[in-house]
Amino acid sequence: MSATVQKEAEAHVNEASSQANSITATPTSWKRRLLARKKIIIFTMVGVVALGLGLGLGIGLSQAACTGAKPTSTSTPSPSPSSKASIIQPSVGTTWDYPLGFSLTTSNANSSTIFYPVDLENTSANTITALKNAGHTVICYFSAGSVEDYREDAGDFPSEAIGNTLDGWPDEKWLDIRNVKVREVMATRIASAASKGCVGVDPDNIDGYTNKPGFDLTEDDTVDYVRYMAETAHNAGLAYGLKNGGAIVDRVVDVAQWAINEECAEYNECADWAPFIEAGKPVFHVEYTDDDDATTVSPSKLSKACAADGQSGFSSVVKHYSLDNWIVYC
Structure with missing residues (x-):
């Protein structure tokens, strides 16, 4: 005063x-x-x-x-969701197998093979737990872009979202991935994968727009769908992997923890997947034999499968198309 x-x-x-x-x-x-x-x-x-x-x-x-002095702040930053903090990130070069053609158990799993996708519907929670306790990384496979007539939830898809039959797979039809109900079914499957104990998901057939699905699907539709499933998986505490879809790698590599590719060496497409390796994320790559009864791989086939252009850093294997318990590691 x-x-x-x-x-x-x-x-x-x-x-x-x-x-x-x-x-x-x-x-x-x-x-x-x-x-x-x-x-x-x-x-x-x-x-x-x-x-x-x-x-x-x-x-x-x-x-x-x-x-430059500032008042002391009493606010506390919001913590990240614990589920997202626990999402796994496999390292480049992680060993793998693709045992979708037989029932994987601790008795027939290879102790040196780390990464195993297993069928979501046909693999029990007890088996998944046992495999994880044995040191394996177990993720759940399901088809995200098609309906398989023999699946328990096949009747949950609306008729207007079911399209043409997949070439070579008479019991399987393409889905309209833009359909809300289709996405709800996939969210339920992801929740089931989490409840069974899988640490990630492997959604197949996301690239319907490159085929003849019976719907006017675009690349943008696929990118949106992949991002939807990745977000849903992450919110459930699960990792997400891109299955095929090489044309969209640059647009979704940021939301996927790995990629699974079939036969990029056969079709000279391995370089499309290099962004995953550059991001420190593995590419699990499989080439197939021409004969499902083959017990060996010719030197030329093995060379092509294991050393194609753009393949550096891949986790590559050779298997039968049936994905039975036979494998050759590169």
Whole structure:
């Protein structure tokens, strides 16, 4: 408070006190006026003091801002969801097998093979737990772009979302991946994978737009679908892997933890998958023999399967088309 303001306030108080002492019988109305006057003076003094404090605080804060000092924050950053924090990221070069043509158990699993996709519907939670306890990384496979007549949830797909039959697979038809109900079924499958104990998912047949699905699907539709499933998987605490779909690698490598590719060496497409290796994410690559009864692989076939252009860093194997328990590692 300034000296001038303080003196004026004191003068008002002294004047009021003198008048009050000189009157012995003051009418009630005058007492009220005198009391009101005293209150006004007191409030004035309080206001002046508050103004002085406010100005001093404002100057102090301004000086702090100018010198780079900042008030201490009491807010706490929101933690990331624990489910997302636990999502696995396999390393480049991780060994793998693709045992979809037989029932994988701890008794027939290769102890040196780490990464195993297993069929979601046909593999029990107990088997998945046993495989994980044996040191394997177990993920759940399902078809995301087609309906298989023999699956338990085949009747959950609306008829308007079911398209043409897949070439070579008479019990399987393409799906309209834009359909809301189709996406709901996939979300349920992802939830089932999590409840069974799988640590990731392997959704197949996402590239219907490169075939003849019976719907006017586009590359953009596929990218949107992949991102939807990746987000759904991540929210469930599961990793997501891109299956085939080489044309969209650059657009979805950021949301996938690995890629699974079939026969990029055969079709000279391995370079399409290099962005995964560059991002520190594995490419699980399989080439197939021409004969499902083959017990060996010719040197030329093995050379092509294991050393194609753009294949550096891949986890490559050779298998029968039936994906039975036969494998040659590169």
